[in-house]
Amino acid sequence: QALSSDSTQPNVTDCKASWNDLPAETRNEIVRLVPILGGKCSQLATVCRDWHSIIEPLNFSNISLTIPYLADPISQTMLFRHREQIRYIWFKVELEGFCCMNCRSPSNRFLSSARDNKILMNGFEKLFKTLSTWEPCDDHLVLDISVYSPTDNQHWFKYLDFRPDNDLDDQETAILDDPAHGWVAGQNNSDAGILPTTALFDDIMCDKPFGSWWLSLPLVPVVGAVLLRQQTRRRWNQLALANMLTRFPNMKELFADQQDIGNQQLIESFRSTKLCKLTIFENFTEYPEAGIVFPAIRALDPDVSRKLVRSSLHLTTLSASFIVDASHFFAECQDSWVWKNLTSLTLTSRALTESTSPSDINVMLHAAAAAAFNMPKLDTMELWNGRRGVAMLFRYQRAQNWQPAIITLRGTSVLALDDPTVVRAWDNVAYQHSHGTVKFVQDSIDSDKIRSHADAIRLLGLSTDVVRPVSLQQILREHRLRRTGHRRDWY
Secondary structure, three states: OOEOOOOOOEOHHHOOOOHHHOOHHHHHHHHHHOHHHOOOOHHHHHOOHHHHHHHHHHHHHEEEEEHHHHOOHHHHHHHHHOOOOOOEEEEEEEOOOOOEOOEOOOOOOOOOHHHHHHHHHHHHHHHHHHHOOOOOOOOOEEEEEEEEOOOOOOOOOOOOOOOOOOOOOOOOOOOOOEHHHOEEOOEEOOOOOHHHHHHHOOEEOOOOOOHHHHHHOOOOOOEEEEEEOOOOOOEEOHHHHHHHHOOOOOOOEEEEOOOOOOOHHHHHHHHHOOOOEEEEEOOOOOOOOOOOOOOOOOOOOHHHHHHHHHHHOOOOEEEEEOOOOHHHHHHOOOOOOOOOOOOEEEEEOOOOOOOOOHHHHHHHHHHHHHHHHOOOOOOEEEEEEEEOOEEEEEEEEOOOOOOOEEEEEEEOOOOOOOOHHHHHHHHHHHHHHHOOOEEEEEEEOOHHHOOOHHHHHHHHOOOOOOOOHHHHHHHHHHHHHHHOOOOOOOO
16 A cells, blocks of 8 residues: 555555556465355456466366266367366266156156166266377376266155265255155155165166176276265166276276175276275165165175275275275285285274174284284274264374374273283284384263264264265265154164
């Protein structure tokens, strides 16, 4: 601000400063603050050339794509022009709507997997053809795939929402009121029939072999990470999913947090890829629809553990929640195996509960130490469990900066390491990794605060994102709404 000669007060009429008078560094810092303030900043790119050069990369770094957009030649041209600025793509595949038993309007329909498959094939053909022409770069492209129907949350499943991976804003929850579908004044009192559940969770590409079709699609070297988030409520056919992933020859990271996401065929396919980081979260509901009886957590397949252990030998980070059990995983490890690159391992363990005998827990932790001894680069191992009323964590952290290694024991019940052989085994791990010792830290959690496995994740303070942050928000919201007004205890 300019000052007059006879006053210490600013003379507004003498303020002639313009945007261009500011130092370049100051201008850049101001513009970079705009996205942090919230809202869309796309229109700001037209203010001046300086703003354009800074705002445009921000606008195109995270985009969403739909099938109609990919079918538009003008949009295709724009995508190709800005391909080097795009680092995240949310690919939204919209299927046709479905009808429920209570809403048989002419505009709705019952399931037609053939038509849905046609939509999926058309969408992926367009997407892969588009991305196959993009050159790979060091800052890899993240492909986030979501499959949904606009009617997913229009019947019984009012709690579903649909958003990109980076949208962590709290979603406003209106009072749900739809008596025809069991929602009265925000409470879920329905006996949902089997049709809507089947409709919503039907398999993707399940009625015929798609292996040869996937192999006919072009390779997409530009994709370095794939996200398959839990908001895609339909289950991927595992063979179709395994074949799809073969089209990403440079995929180094896979993050999947859906229900029924892993089987032997899918896990085995990872060994032939460049995959370095693998996160699988087998989501489940602890408040199922009334009238539908099924176990909250499915029975674990020992063969999946066997395949996953072998695949882990080539990984740098592995997080597997509710798809395998730590006891099964470590039982498959062989003394001669060495995990040369693994820095982080996170597994769930059903042994971590108050009802498990201390001897069984000690057996599992001793086996974990034996495996950790053969992981020379291991920084963190987390073994945890979470469900309604239960949250337990065993965490080993490598010694850093001349400090001892730390073993954290946290949970809703006391996890006492009083077996000398187990303590000695972890002392050996700490010495092997950094010639250090082990420090034990104990912490407790109020079991009344654990209303689902999502609450357990939130309160355990896991160092690893075992589930996408936005997915965790959605799971917390879903369980909060589904348990409201429930008339029976499922445990």
